[in-house]
Amino acid sequence: MNSTIRIGDITIHRIVEKQYGFAPAREFLPTLTAEVLEENRAWLGAALDAADRLVLCFQSYVVRTPHHTVLVDSCIGNDKERPTRLGWHRKTDTAFIDGLAAVGLGVEDIDIVMCTHLHGDHVGWNTRLENGRWVPTFPRARYLFSARELDYWSGEHTRSPLVAMEDSVLPIVAARRADLITSDHALNDHVRLLPTPGHTPDHFAVRLGHGRDDAVITGDLLHSPLQARIPELSMGSDFNPALAALTRRSFLERYCDTPTLCCTAHFPAPSVGHLKRWGNGFRCEATA
Numbered sequence: 001m002n003s004t005i006r007i008g009d010i011t012i013h014r015i016v017e018k019q020y021g022f023a024p025a026r027e028f029l030p031t032l033t034a035e036v037l038e039e040n041r042a043w044l045g046a047a048l049d050a051a052d053r054l055v056l057c058f059q060s061y062v063v064r065t066p067h068h069t070v071l072v073d074s075c076i077g078n079d080k081e082r083p084t085r086l087g088w089h090r091k092t093d094t095a096f097i098d099g100l101a102a103v104g105l106g107v108e109d110i111d112i113v114m115c116t117h118l119h120g121d122h123v124g125w126n127t128r129l130e131n132g133r134w135v136p137t138f139p140r141a142r143y144l145f146s147a148r149e150l151d152y153w154s155g156e157h158t159r160s161p162l163v164a165m166e167d168s169v170l171p172i173v174a175a176r177r178a179d180l181i182t183s184d185h186a187l188n189d190h191v192r193l194l195p196t197p198g199h200t201p202d203h204f205a206v207r208l209g210h211g212r213d214d215a216v217i218t219g220d221l222l223h224s225p226l227q228a229r230i231p232e233l234s235m236g237s238d239f240n241p242a243l244a245a246l247t248r249r250s251f252l253e254r255y256c257d258t259p260t261l262c263c264t265a266h267f268p269a270p271s272v273g274h275l276k277r278w279g280n281g282f283r284c285e286a287t288a
């Protein structure tokens with residue numbers, strides 16, 4: 001299921017941790033009506049399972065530029081206490097580490113880890129359990145977090161403990177491995193961020209390419225192809241569902257009918273394609 005894409009002098013690897021029917025479509029997208037689900041069922045294909053759950057892929061993108069090897073988002077991780085998340089709780093599989101190895105990478109090869117936002121399925125492999133302590137998985141990496149995003153979730157964590165902050169984010173800060181950035185940060189000639197707030201307060205997308213956007217990694221500004229078709233469908237747990245919908249539509253407009261390859265965080269495999277207009281919405285057309 002993993003795949004490798006070469007564009008210009010950049011190589012992008014999809015490292016898949018798992019893909020499965022994650023949540024009932026009408027729970028995940030609370031404004032989705034039964035009628036609209038029916039109207040769209042035929043084309044959704046692998047994005048909807050037999051129990052009407054949205055099928056999501058959980059994956060990282062590894063970006064190799066001439067200068068760095070960058071991991072964008074770090075999936076679910078192992079040994080994390082996630083009792084309310086089917087498929088995440090105390091996971092022990094080796095899919096993620098094996099996926100890195102299959103493209104010739106070990107954890108020591110990652111120079112930079114970027115988290116588009118600080119939800120559990122984007123920070124999980126930031127850390128691994130060693131003798132009962134959470135330590136950075138990538139021993140040489142600097143970890144880039146949005147300062148505003150970290151500030152927001154740190155505040156929430158103070159009010160009511162958040163497991164993903166506790167086991168996957170704060171240990172990185174404590175180990176002095178975090179670099180705090182703004183969501184419009186430019187890492188170098190090849191990697192630039194695009195602020196895409198709504199799903200979380202300071203979520204960002206990642207633009208790749210020398211002098212132009214050859215590819216863009218979406219993070220969670222959208223989760224399912226159904227949200228490209230109907231950008232107004234926001235997730236129940238979005239920080240600001242109205243802002244998330246505005247951000248989604250403006251992102252889809254920005255890259256629609258351009259050569260930029262759209263690399264989604266959660267669309268089922270192949271997960272990447274080119275954005276095309278489709279009625280009042282959009283679709284992500286897989287590249288052959």
Ligand SMILES: [Zn+2]
Nearest residue numbers: 119121122220
């Ligand atoms: Zn996610």
